[in-house]
Amino acid sequence: MYQYDLIDREFLADRSAEFRGQVARRLSGELTEDQFKPLRLMNGLYLQLHAYMLRIAIPYGSLNPSQLRRLAEIARDYDKGYGHFTTRQNIQFNWIKLKDAPDILDKLAEVDLHAIQTSGNCIRNTTSDPYAGATAEEVDDPRVWCEVIRQWSTLHPEFSFLPRKFKIAITASAKDRTAAKVHDIGLLLRQGRDGRLGFEVIVGGGQGRTPYVGPTIKEFLPTDRLLSYLEAVLRVYNRHGRRDNIYKARIKILVAALGAEEFARQVEEEWAKIDPARADLPASELARIRAAFAKTPFETLPARSETFEVAKAGDAAFARFVRNNVRDHKKPGYAIVEISLKAQAQTPGDASADQLEVVADLAERYGLNDLRVTHAQNLVLPHVKLDDLPTVFAALQAANLATPNIDLVSDIIACPGLDYCALANARAIPIAQDIARQFADLDRAERVGELKIKISGCINACGHHHVAHIGILGVDKKGEEFYQLSLGGSGAEDASIGKILGPALPADRVATAVDQLVGAYLGIRADGERFLDTYRRVGLEPFKEAVYAQAD
Amino acid sequence: MKAVTANRLLDGEVVFWKSGQWVDRFGDAQLFDDHHAADVEAAVATGKGQPTIVVDVYPIDLIQSEGRWAPLSYRERIRALGPTNEPTHGKQAEGGDVVAALRQASGAARSTGRVDLIRRK
Numbered sequence: 001m002y003q004y005d006l007i008d009r010e011f012l013a014d015r016s017a018e019f020r021g022q023v024a025r026r027l028s029g030e031l032t033e034d035q036f037k038p039l040r041l042m043n044g045l046y047l048q049l050h051a052y053m054l055r056i057a058i059p060y061g062s063l064n065p066s067q068l069r070r071l072a073e074i075a076r077d078y079d080k081g082y083g084h085f086t087t088r089q090n091i092q093f094n095w096i097k098l099k100d101a102p103d104i105l106d107k108l109a110e111v112d113l114h115a116i117q118t119s120g121n122c123i124r125n126t127t128s129d130p131y132a133g134a135t136a137e138e139v140d141d142p143r144v145w146c147e148v149i150r151q152w153s154t155l156h157p158e159f160s161f162l163p164r165k166f167k168i169a170i171t172a173s174a175k176d177r178t179a180a181k182v183h184d185i186g187l188l189l190r191q192g193r194d195g196r197l198g199f200e201v202i203v204g205g206g207q208g209r210t211p212y213v214g215p216t217i218k219e220f221l222p223t224d225r226l227l228s229y230l231e232a233v234l235r236v237y238n239r240h241g242r243r244d245n246i247y248k249a250r251i252k253i254l255v256a257a258l259g260a261e262e263f264a265r266q267v268e269e270e271w272a273k274i275d276p277a278r279a280d281l282p283a284s285e286l287a288r289i290r291a292a293f294a295k296t297p298f299e300t301l302p303a304r305s306e307t308f309e310v311a312k313a314g315d316a317a318f319a320r321f322v323r324n325n326v327r328d329h330k331k332p333g334y335a336i337v338e339i340s341l342k343a344q345a346q347t348p349g350d351a352s353a354d355q356l357e358v359v360a361d362l363a364e365r366y367g368l369n370d371l372r373v374t375h376a377q378n379l380v381l382p383h384v385k386l387d388d389l390p391t392v393f394a395a396l397q398a399a400n401l402a403t404p405n406i407d408l409v410s411d412i413i414a415c416p417g418l419d420y421c422a423l424a425n426a427r428a429i430p431i432a433q434d435i436a437r438q439f440a441d442l443d444r445a446e447r448v449g450e451l452k453i454k455i456s457g458c459i460n461a462c463g464h465h466h467v468a469h470i471g472i473l474g475v476d477k478k479g480e481e482f483y484q485l486s487l488g489g490s491g492a493e494d495a496s497i498g499k500i501l502g503p504a505l506p507a508d509r510v511a512t513a514v515d516q517l518v519g520a521y522l523g524i525r526a527d528g529e530r531f532l533d534t535y536r537r538v539g540l541e542p543f544k545e546a547v548y549a550q551a552d
Numbered sequence: 553m554k555a556v557t558a559n560r561l562l563d564g565e566v567v568f569w570k571s572g573q574w575v576d577r578f579g580d581a582q583l584f585d586d587h588h589a590a591d592v593e594a595a596v597a598t599g600k601g602q603p604t605i606v607v608d609v610y611p612i613d614l615i616q617s618e619g620r621w622a623p624l625s626y627r628e629r630i631r632a633l634g635p636t637n638e639p640t641h642g643k644q645a646e647g648g649d650v651v652a653a654l655r656q657a658s659g660a661a662r663s664t665g666r667v668d669l670i671r672r673k
Binding site for chain 1: 559561562563564565566603604607608624625626627630631634635636637638641642
């Protein structure tokens with residue numbers, strides 16, 4: 001993985017010292033809250049319901065074991081012993097004190113971590129494929145390009161005060177694990193007919209109160225022109241984005257207002273004015289970054305592991321784990337292992353300090369020192385030898401981290417909701433826990449198959465409810481928590497926005513309603529159809545009937 | 553009935569107004585009768601004049617629950633208790649009658665002041 005150099009490290013230390021000074025000035029009264037708030041937000045520090053919340057960037061979802069151990073230490077020393085992985089591959093701590101924040105940033109900087117640009121109207125952490133460098137599906141390693149964007153966008157003077165926040169996703173596989181089409185910019189890395197690499201550029205996707213699947217504005221952008229093109233897109237947005245209205249300030253509103261074609265034309269016009277020699281990345285720098293990711297020390301192994309096969313044949317629980325949480329690796333004899341943070345009664349995406357340390361140890365001993373975070377709030381060991389899988393499984397089981405439910409009904413995305421968040425209208429976590437309990441039977445969950453449930457506690461849609469097979473949005477109905485269900489969304493390569501099923505339901509009806517939806521699906525699905533496929537074939541009606549007919 | 557709440561600047565802790573002081577427990581909060589609106593306004597104004605001690609000062613509505621007073625909105629009850637997914641975290645960890653009454657309360661309305669807060673963000 002990419003290693004910070006001296007310049008990166010000095011920069012982080014300076015930034016941390018600067019924030020220490022800002023906190024001191026706030027506490028002494030030299031800075032007002034209105035002056036201080038944008039400064040703390042630029043360092044990922046929010047004031048939530050019970051305490052400050054610190055959002056720490058995990059660049060493109062990639063961590064090493066010492067970084068994860070440091071996060072565990074922070075959880076233990078400054079929080080209540082746990083952290084929360086977010087839908088943007090970051091981690092949040094819920095119980096931070098303002099007076100401790102500078103010390104925490106120092107501790108993060110020691111392991112090349114920070115909270116810069118995890119909030120504010122700037123370019124945020126780039127989302128990427130958690131299987132990068134491990135999956136045979138990819139045409140290139142997307143982390144290379146994420147790192148290019150990280151270096152380019154960090155404290156970019158022109159793009160630090162955009163009309164609104166700005167999120168980029170990069171995938172290099174046909175199967176999209178980044179929700180690229182609902183980002184401000186989605187970059188799909190493709191191989192052209194002549195073998196050259198280029199990006200399909202999607203601009204103006206997004207969720208929130210106005211969800212859009214982004215349109216493609218450029219079919220094939222040669223990779224060496226990436227930065228100048230991004231500069232052109234951001235410049236058009238910076239110039240014309242709606243700064244007058246926070247609800248219309250995202251780039252998706254501008255792209256929708258102009259139309260994708262006109263927006264693309266303006267970008268091309270701007271792009272033509274940019275000198276590539278100034279704006280684009282020199283080949284030598286790209287080669288340096290690329291080399292940092294090429295060094296994964298894989299061994300040459302046979303494709304078949306006797307240890308693995310014997311364990312799978314002899315242990316049904318292990319076989320189930322392999323079916324649901326283990327994916328093919330590009331190298332023979334290796335596998336990608338997903339670690340579910342969605343055990344029964346667990347808060348989706350939460351991990352205790354002890355669990356983080358277990359995962360760090362496993363990555364060190366059996367995972368080539370590599371770890372990933374997924375936007376579905378799970379963790380990944382991207383490079384585990386098949387020979388080591390039974391041992392890794394046993395260690396995960398002992399730490400309650402071996403729940404075999406990836407992409408199944410109980411692998412639910414949920415934002416912190418009203419249990420923590422100052423913006424939320426309703427709770428999300430207890431709803432997720434109710435549904436997981438309803439589908440605790442793993443045989444049944446496997447029979448149901450892939451079913452992505454995502455819950456947001458408000459219309460800002462941090463829980464991605466618009467792009468869920470079954471989306472759940474918490475609303476405040478005359479002061480009570482109600483939940484609006486929607487069906488048929490997808491954040492993957494077949495992206496779509498879900499449609500509202502019917503009137504919102506009270507909290508205690510939601511898990512039952514999901515059960516009724518699943519029942520309806522099982523009754524009408526054709527062979528091989530996922531829930532989403534059946535919905536797309538039959539539409540809302542049979543599902544509406546299942547949930548609302550009995551209720552009347 | 554009303555109380556006045558805020559978050560403490562230094563650590564973000566939820567606090568309540570009590571006769572010129574900020575206290576941690578809802579059970580210790582000063583309760584204002586509805587015909588003492590001027591006292592509520594005065595407490596809020598004093599809090600807003602203490603920017604190095606508290607932030608986001610606003611009044612909340614209360615209802616009766618099990619013979620005690622509890623915040624009317626569930627948002628304010630969660631603030632006064634802690635997150636419902638972690639019953640040992642936050643103020644609720646102490647337990648006791650007030651915590652039990654807050655957990656039982658079932659009033660439903662947004663707290664006064666909250667809408668104003670969201671607009672400012």
